[in-house]
Amino acid sequence: MQEPTNAPDSFSRLPLSPAMLANLEQLGYTRMTPIQAASLPLALAGHDLIAQAKTGSGKTAAFALALLARLDVARQDVQAMVLCPTRELADQVTQEIRRLARAQDNIKILTLCGGSTMRPQIDSLAHGAHIVVGTPGRIGDHLERGSLVLGVLNTLVLDEADRMLDMGFHDDIASIARQCPRQRQTLLFSATYPEGIANLSREFMRSPQEIKLKEVH
Ligand code: ADP
Numbered sequence: 001m002q003e004p005t006n007a008p009d010s011f012s013r014l015p016l017s018p019a020m021l022a023n024l025e026q027l028g029y030t031r032m033t034p035i036q037a038a039s040l041p042l043a044l045a046g047h048d049l050i051a052q053a054k055t056g057s058g059k060t061a062a063f064a065l066a067l068l069a070r071l072d073v074a075r076q077d078v079q080a081m082v083l084c085p086t087r088e089l090a091d092q093v094t095q096e097i098r099r100l101a102r103a104q105d106n107i108k109i110l111t112l113c114g115g116s117t118m119r120p121q122i123d124s125l126a127h128g129a130h131i132v133v134g135t136p137g138r139i140g141d142h143l144e145r146g147s148l149v150l151g152v153l154n155t156l157v158l159d160e161a162d163r164m165l166d167m168g169f170h171d172d173i174a175s176i177a178r179q180c181p182r183q184r185q186t187l188l189f190s191a192t193y194p195e196g197i198a199n200l201s202r203e204f205m206r207s208p209q210e211i212k213l214k215e216v217h
Protein backbone atom coordinates (compact mmCIF):
# COMPACT_ATOMS: atom_id res chain seq x y z
CA MET A 1 0.00 0.00 0.00
CA GLN A 2 1.29 3.45 -0.90
CA GLU A 3 2.09 5.58 2.13
CA PRO A 4 0.98 9.21 2.14
CA THR A 5 4.06 11.20 1.15
CA ASN A 6 3.57 13.76 3.90
CA ALA A 7 3.74 11.27 6.79
CA PRO A 8 6.64 12.36 9.03
CA ASP A 9 8.14 8.88 8.97
CA SER A 10 7.70 8.21 5.26
CA PHE A 11 10.90 7.38 3.37
CA SER A 12 9.62 9.55 0.52
CA ARG A 13 10.46 12.64 2.60
CA LEU A 14 14.12 11.82 2.11
CA PRO A 15 16.27 12.80 -0.88
CA LEU A 16 16.38 9.21 -2.19
CA SER A 17 16.09 8.06 -5.80
CA PRO A 18 12.71 6.76 -7.06
CA ALA A 19 14.40 3.38 -7.60
CA MET A 20 15.51 3.28 -3.97
CA LEU A 21 12.04 4.26 -2.73
CA ALA A 22 10.50 1.50 -4.85
CA ASN A 23 13.01 -1.00 -3.48
CA LEU A 24 12.22 0.00 0.12
CA GLU A 25 8.54 -0.53 -0.56
CA GLN A 26 9.29 -3.96 -2.04
CA LEU A 27 11.25 -4.86 1.07
CA GLY A 28 8.23 -3.96 3.16
CA TYR A 29 9.91 -0.92 4.66
CA THR A 30 6.80 1.26 4.64
CA ARG A 31 7.81 3.58 7.49
CA MET A 32 11.12 4.75 8.89
CA THR A 33 11.91 3.42 12.34
CA PRO A 34 12.50 6.19 14.94
CA ILE A 35 16.30 6.01 14.65
CA GLN A 36 16.03 6.16 10.86
CA ALA A 37 13.68 9.16 10.99
CA ALA A 38 16.04 10.95 13.36
CA SER A 39 19.33 10.12 11.67
CA LEU A 40 18.71 9.79 7.91
CA PRO A 41 18.01 13.48 7.17
CA LEU A 42 21.27 14.44 8.93
CA ALA A 43 23.28 11.56 7.48
CA LEU A 44 22.07 12.28 3.93
CA ALA A 45 22.99 15.95 4.44
CA GLY A 46 26.56 14.87 5.18
CA HIS A 47 26.81 15.45 8.94
CA ASP A 48 28.91 13.30 11.23
CA LEU A 49 26.61 11.43 13.60
CA ILE A 50 26.68 9.63 16.92
CA ALA A 51 23.47 7.62 17.03
CA GLN A 52 22.38 5.53 19.93
CA ALA A 53 19.41 3.18 19.81
CA LYS A 54 18.68 -0.30 21.04
CA THR A 55 19.34 -3.50 19.07
CA GLY A 56 16.76 -4.27 16.40
CA SER A 57 15.81 -0.64 15.80
CA GLY A 58 16.98 -0.52 12.17
CA LYS A 59 20.38 1.12 12.56
CA THR A 60 21.86 -0.65 9.52
CA ALA A 61 19.54 1.06 7.04
CA ALA A 62 20.16 4.34 8.87
CA PHE A 63 23.75 4.33 7.65
CA ALA A 64 23.39 2.13 4.55
CA LEU A 65 20.97 4.49 2.78
CA ALA A 66 23.36 7.38 3.35
CA LEU A 67 26.43 5.62 1.99
CA LEU A 68 24.51 4.15 -0.95
CA ALA A 69 23.11 7.56 -1.90
CA ARG A 70 26.54 8.96 -2.63
CA LEU A 71 28.13 5.87 -4.16
CA ASP A 72 29.56 6.28 -7.64
CA VAL A 73 29.37 2.81 -9.18
CA ALA A 74 31.38 3.89 -12.22
CA ARG A 75 34.32 4.40 -9.93
CA GLN A 76 36.04 1.13 -8.97
CA ASP A 77 37.32 2.33 -5.60
CA VAL A 78 36.31 1.78 -2.00
CA GLN A 79 34.04 4.68 -1.13
CA ALA A 80 32.46 3.42 2.09
CA MET A 81 33.69 1.23 4.92
CA VAL A 82 31.76 -0.26 7.84
CA LEU A 83 33.66 -1.52 10.89
CA CYS A 84 31.85 -4.18 12.95
CA PRO A 85 32.87 -6.05 16.12
CA THR A 86 32.43 -9.62 14.81
CA ARG A 87 32.29 -11.64 11.63
CA GLU A 88 28.66 -12.56 12.34
CA LEU A 89 27.64 -8.91 12.55
CA ALA A 90 29.70 -8.02 9.49
CA ASP A 91 27.87 -10.74 7.54
CA GLN A 92 24.49 -9.40 8.73
CA VAL A 93 25.39 -5.84 7.77
CA THR A 94 26.60 -6.99 4.33
CA GLN A 95 23.32 -8.84 3.74
CA GLU A 96 21.24 -5.83 4.70
CA ILE A 97 23.30 -3.48 2.49
CA ARG A 98 22.90 -5.94 -0.41
CA ARG A 99 19.12 -5.90 0.01
CA LEU A 100 19.06 -2.13 0.14
CA ALA A 101 21.45 -1.89 -2.83
CA ARG A 102 19.22 -3.89 -5.15
CA ALA A 103 17.99 -0.64 -6.70
CA GLN A 104 21.50 0.12 -7.95
CA ASP A 105 23.33 -2.07 -10.47
CA ASN A 106 26.73 -3.64 -10.04
CA ILE A 107 27.58 -2.52 -6.55
CA LYS A 108 30.46 -4.58 -5.18
CA ILE A 109 30.49 -5.21 -1.45
CA LEU A 110 33.24 -7.20 0.25
CA THR A 111 33.23 -8.63 3.76
CA LEU A 112 36.72 -8.66 5.29
CA CYS A 113 37.00 -10.53 8.58
CA GLY A 114 39.62 -12.59 10.36
CA GLY A 115 39.24 -16.36 10.36
CA SER A 116 39.25 -16.42 6.55
CA THR A 117 42.45 -16.73 4.55
CA MET A 118 43.92 -13.46 3.31
CA ARG A 119 44.60 -14.50 -0.30
CA PRO A 120 41.00 -14.61 -1.64
CA GLN A 121 40.29 -11.30 0.09
CA ILE A 122 43.37 -9.73 -1.50
CA ASP A 123 42.33 -11.05 -4.92
CA SER A 124 38.78 -9.73 -4.51
CA LEU A 125 40.08 -6.33 -3.45
CA ALA A 126 42.34 -6.27 -6.51
CA HIS A 127 39.24 -6.67 -8.70
CA GLY A 128 37.70 -3.59 -7.11
CA ALA A 129 35.07 -3.00 -4.44
CA HIS A 130 32.78 -0.07 -3.68
CA ILE A 131 31.97 -0.94 -0.08
CA VAL A 132 33.91 -2.97 2.48
CA VAL A 133 32.46 -4.32 5.71
CA GLY A 134 34.73 -5.94 8.24
CA THR A 135 36.35 -6.26 11.60
CA PRO A 136 39.01 -3.74 12.70
CA GLY A 137 41.76 -6.38 12.98
CA ARG A 138 41.46 -7.70 9.45
CA ILE A 139 40.80 -4.28 7.90
CA GLY A 140 43.97 -3.07 9.64
CA ASP A 141 45.91 -6.03 8.19
CA HIS A 142 44.78 -5.15 4.67
CA LEU A 143 45.72 -1.51 5.13
CA GLU A 144 49.15 -2.52 6.38
CA ARG A 145 49.91 -4.69 3.39
CA GLY A 146 48.43 -2.22 0.94
CA SER A 147 45.71 -4.53 -0.38
CA LEU A 148 43.06 -2.05 0.81
CA VAL A 149 43.39 1.57 -0.28
CA LEU A 150 41.11 4.25 1.16
CA GLY A 151 42.18 7.27 -0.87
CA VAL A 152 38.67 8.19 -2.01
CA LEU A 153 36.71 6.86 0.96
CA ASN A 154 33.81 9.23 1.70
CA THR A 155 31.95 7.39 4.46
CA LEU A 156 33.35 5.61 7.53
CA VAL A 157 30.83 3.78 9.71
CA LEU A 158 31.53 2.42 13.18
CA ASP A 159 28.72 -0.04 13.86
CA GLU A 160 28.18 -1.35 17.38
CA ALA A 161 30.94 0.98 18.53
CA ASP A 162 30.33 0.13 22.21
CA ARG A 163 30.99 -3.56 21.55
CA MET A 164 34.08 -2.80 19.49
CA LEU A 165 35.48 -0.83 22.44
CA ASP A 166 34.56 -3.65 24.86
CA MET A 167 36.49 -6.04 22.64
CA GLY A 168 39.61 -3.90 22.83
CA PHE A 169 39.52 -2.51 19.28
CA HIS A 170 40.15 1.12 20.25
CA ASP A 171 43.70 1.32 18.91
CA ASP A 172 42.84 -0.53 15.70
CA ILE A 173 39.91 1.83 15.06
CA ALA A 174 42.03 4.90 15.77
CA SER A 175 44.74 3.69 13.41
CA ILE A 176 42.23 2.92 10.64
CA ALA A 177 40.55 6.31 11.04
CA ARG A 178 43.93 8.03 10.68
CA GLN A 179 44.35 6.28 7.32
CA CYS A 180 41.01 7.55 5.98
CA PRO A 181 40.78 10.85 4.08
CA ARG A 182 40.12 13.83 6.34
CA GLN A 183 37.29 14.94 4.10
CA ARG A 184 34.79 12.22 4.90
CA GLN A 185 31.65 11.54 6.84
CA THR A 186 31.94 9.45 10.01
CA LEU A 187 28.81 7.73 11.34
CA LEU A 188 28.99 6.06 14.73
CA PHE A 189 26.20 3.71 15.83
CA SER A 190 25.92 2.17 19.25
CA ALA A 191 23.37 0.49 21.51
CA THR A 192 24.80 2.18 24.63
CA TYR A 193 26.77 5.36 25.28
CA PRO A 194 29.76 4.60 27.51
CA GLU A 195 32.47 7.20 28.17
CA GLY A 196 34.72 5.59 25.59
CA ILE A 197 32.33 6.58 22.80
CA ALA A 198 32.59 10.27 23.65
CA ASN A 199 36.39 9.95 23.69
CA LEU A 200 36.41 8.12 20.38
CA SER A 201 34.23 10.76 18.74
CA ARG A 202 36.46 13.59 19.99
CA GLU A 203 39.44 11.83 18.44
CA PHE A 204 38.24 11.73 14.88
CA MET A 205 34.74 13.07 14.27
CA ARG A 206 33.87 16.55 13.05
CA SER A 207 31.21 18.35 15.13
CA PRO A 208 29.06 15.23 15.30
CA GLN A 209 25.32 15.57 15.78
CA GLU A 210 24.16 13.35 18.63
CA ILE A 211 20.98 11.32 18.54
CA LYS A 212 19.98 9.33 21.58
CA LEU A 213 16.67 7.56 21.49
CA LYS A 214 15.07 6.84 24.82
CA GLU A 215 13.31 3.52 25.28
CA VAL A 216 9.62 4.23 24.83
CA HIS A 217 8.19 1.03 26.27
P1 ADP B 1 19.96 -2.81 14.63
O1 ADP B 1 21.23 -2.66 13.86
O2 ADP B 1 19.48 -1.52 15.21
O3 ADP B 1 20.04 -3.89 15.66
P2 ADP B 1 18.92 -3.83 12.12
O4 ADP B 1 19.46 -2.82 11.21
O5 ADP B 1 19.64 -5.13 12.17
O6 ADP B 1 18.81 -3.25 13.61
O7 ADP B 1 17.37 -4.05 11.76
C1 ADP B 1 16.55 -4.96 12.45
C2 ADP B 1 15.52 -5.55 11.50
O8 ADP B 1 14.57 -4.57 11.11
C3 ADP B 1 16.13 -6.08 10.21
O9 ADP B 1 15.53 -7.33 9.92
C4 ADP B 1 15.73 -5.06 9.16
O10 ADP B 1 15.60 -5.65 7.89
C5 ADP B 1 14.41 -4.54 9.69
N1 ADP B 1 14.11 -3.13 9.33
C6 ADP B 1 14.96 -2.08 9.36
N2 ADP B 1 14.35 -0.93 9.01
C7 ADP B 1 13.06 -1.25 8.74
C8 ADP B 1 11.90 -0.49 8.33
N3 ADP B 1 11.97 0.84 8.14
N4 ADP B 1 10.74 -1.14 8.16
C9 ADP B 1 10.66 -2.49 8.35
N5 ADP B 1 11.70 -3.27 8.76
C10 ADP B 1 12.90 -2.66 8.95
Ligand code: MG
Pocket residue numbers: 059060159160
Ligand atom coordinates in the same frame (compact mmCIF):
# COMPACT_ATOMS: atom_id res chain seq x y z
MG1 MG C 1 23.12 -3.34 14.06
